[in-house]
Amino acid sequence: MPDLSAHVSTVPISGIRRLYEAALELDDVLFLAVGEPDVPVAPHIGAAAKAAWDADLTNYTANGGIPPLRRAFARRFEADHGVALDPARVWATVGATQALHQALGLMLDPGDEVLVPDPGYTTFSMSPRMLSAVPVRYELHEDAAFLPEVDRLEALVTPRTKAIIVNSPSNPLGTVLDAERALAVLEFAERHDLWVLSDEVYAEFTWDRPHVSLTALDDQRTGGRRVVGAFSLSKTYAMTGIRVGFLVAPPEWDLALRTAQEAMISCLDLPSQHAGIAALSGDQTHVHEAKRHYRGNLDAATALLDERGIRYRTPDGAFYLWIDVRHASNGDVAAWAIDFLRAERVAVAPGSAFGPSGEGWIRVCVAATRDDLLTGLSRLPAPVA
Structure with a gap:
């Protein structure tokens, strides 16, 4: 039969999924590897989706989503960041994953390069390869608090x-840009005339510091012509399987995005769009309760790690812990994580799945039940005193 396209073989396999699928073959596993909120979807969100199905709201919509959904996102963005977005710049996507891929597809030609964080989420390197472009890793160093360093970017x-x-906030590191660092990144992009693709999926979950939105900051500086923002309802509203995301794009992208959306997805399904309106416009109490739950889990988890003498990075955002297991992993944390899964029945994400700089570290999702989280962490090997 004919061969697959040559670029397919260059796409890295997700080390998270490899571990997750291995875990599914075992019994009695504590799942701490995947970023899956353990709280339920709020009743009013599910009711909105059900009402749409019951009303047979199952037709095509505009490529960018129905106007009430786009307006709902713009209102929520203004409430959170103080920036009034034109709803016409808001495009509903099949999760932030499609938003990121869609944006890169409009930014990159074959052979073009995009700077991606290392450690960084897996699709940051996968999507460019799917587009015959080249991801170039910029390392995030522990001695720089795992934040972008402009001199190294240059x-x-x-x-x-x-x-x-x-x-x-970063997945997997839990780092959060402050205003000074965010401005430095924007000025770097302006000097070199680069697009900035800002993944702000975890914007609602920061700990003891505000989220600085590059999307909002660029809107104030250029009217939104440098930064393209990717957002999602998956983590904030525990809607991971419902797949409602958003791309905030420059006004000039309108025609290109209509064509790209039509070619890739046509449109997001209508019941999910109604669920999104309910999530963004409805009572936010469940979001605040989820945030308190995750923060409580973080505090309990870090207390246990401190007690056991295991090093970790204190997160400023998101709901992950970045934990140092170099004392046990012998230079191959991916193999160690598989062995740990089989021996201890605990699934954790190997740091190397997020890039070479993650070797020797693991990512643990704290959006789990308190008992599962603490039991899983109690099974990690502690350093020898």
Whole structure:
């Protein structure tokens, strides 16, 4: 039979999914590897989706989503960031994953380069390869608090560099850009005339500091012509399987996005769009309760790790812990994580799944039941005193 396209073989396999699928073959596993909220969807969100199905609201919509959904996102964005977005710049997508891929598809030609964080979420490197483009990793160093360093970024820019992906709050690291660092990244992009693709999926979950939105900051500086923002309802509203995301794009992208959306998805399904309106416009009490739950889990988990003498990075956002297991992993944390899964029945994400700089670390999702989280962490090997 004919061969697959050559670029397919260059797409890295997700190390998270490899571990997760291995875990599904075992019994009595504590799942701490995947970013899946353990809280239920709020009743009013499910009711809105059900009402749409009951009313047979199952037809096509505009490529960017129905106007009430786009307006609901714009209102929520203004309430959170103080920036009034034109709803016409808001495009409903099949989760933030499609939003990221869609944006990269409009930014990159084959052979173009995009700067991606290392450690960084897996699809940041997978999507460019699917587009025959080249992800160029920028390392995030522990001695720089795992934050982007502009002087190191400068050395990576070539004539083929077209964009940089920035993720704050970070998955997997839990880092959060402050205003000074965010401005430095924007000025770097302006100097080199780069697009900035800002992944802000965890914007609602920061700990003891505000979320600084690159999307909002750029809107104030350029009218939104430098930064393209990717957002999602998956984590905030525990809607991971419902797949409602958003792309906030420059006004000039309107025609191109209509064409791209039609070619890729046509439109997001209508019941999910109604669920999204209910989530964004309805009572936010469940979001605040989820945040308290995750913060309580973080505090309990870090207390246990401190007691056991296991190093970790204290997160400023998102709901993950970045834990140092170099004392046990012998230079191959992916293999160690599989062995740990089989021996202890605890699934954790190997840090190397997020890039070479993650070697020796693991990511643990704290959006789990308190008992599962603490039991799983209690099974980690502690350093020898």
